[in-house]
Amino acid sequence: MAAISAAMVKELRERTGLGLLDCKKALKETGGDIEQAIENLRKSSGMKAAKKAGRTAADGVVAIRVADDASYGQVIEVNSETDFVARDDSFLAFVDTVADKAFAEKQVDVAAIMAGDLEAAREALVQKIGENIGVRRAADSSGDVVGGYVHSTNKIAALVTLKGGDVELAKDIAMHVAAVNPQFVSPADVSQDVIDKESDIIKAQPDMEGKPENIVEKMIGGRIKKFLAEISLTEQAFVKNPEFTVAKLAAQAGAEVVGFVRFEVGEGIEVEEVDFAAEVAEQLAASK
Incomplete structure (x- = not known):
């Protein structure tokens, strides 16, 4: 029987989303065969969680x-x-x-x-x-x-x-x-980096073009003040x-x-767009 390594358990956990003990037990039963362990877990309905584990919970x-x-x-x-x-x-x-x-x-x-x-x-x-x-x-x-x-x-x-x-x-x-x-x-509390970035954006706006530098700086100052008020x-x-x-x-x-x-909820999480028609077709093909 092959030794059950931590790396094998880790891989099975990542592929199935199941717990440490369940994965170790499944690997022991199959002598370290990960694919057979997955098949056995599917038969015992454990793969219900595994099929979902890779999906984004957003x-x-x-x-x-x-x-x-x-x-x-x-x-x-x-x-x-x-x-x-x-x-x-x-x-x-x-x-x-x-x-x-x-x-x-x-x-x-x-x-x-x-x-x-x-x-x-x-x-x-x-x-x-x-x-x-x-x-x-x-x-x-x-x-x-x-x-x-x-x-x-x-x-x-x-x-x-x-x-x-x-x-x-x-x-x-x-x-x-x-x-x-x-x-x-x-x-x-606003960092100088945030202020500098906004200043660059304001400076690049069309209504700044061709204006004297002192006027541009004055306009930037006014808009930065408004910007800080909006985000604070x-x-x-x-x-x-x-x-x-x-x-x-x-x-x-x-x-x-x-x-x-x-x-x-979900802010900052990138959600993968899923083609549900293709997913259903794939599931139907797999069930044949």
């Missing part, structure tokens, strides 16, 4: 947890392949379990969160539902006051941390963050009352915004 939900004293909060994203599964009760129960564990342990490292029973629960859910499911990321925040907001679709969530103020104010500003998607807390939370008009900036809203309550976190 849908799903976000969830937040905030401490009773509002000094600490967490946001987490759990992905599925489709919105249909993202609304499934079993999937949502799994999300709650993951969020509760992460929050209780104040843990944002996904590998640490999933260690132990949760990874087994994820694999079982993949088998039951038939879609790839994964915990993508988690983040936390702490301070004087932390408030959170989850949009009704469970696709966007935000945490806001204040110095001073109260939870309701933090929640209101978190709702603004979810809706408007600022990139920075304040203009002072504190300078944005508050969505519930545009007469106030977020900074002014906070100041009236004796508070200051010191940080925020915003998660939107």
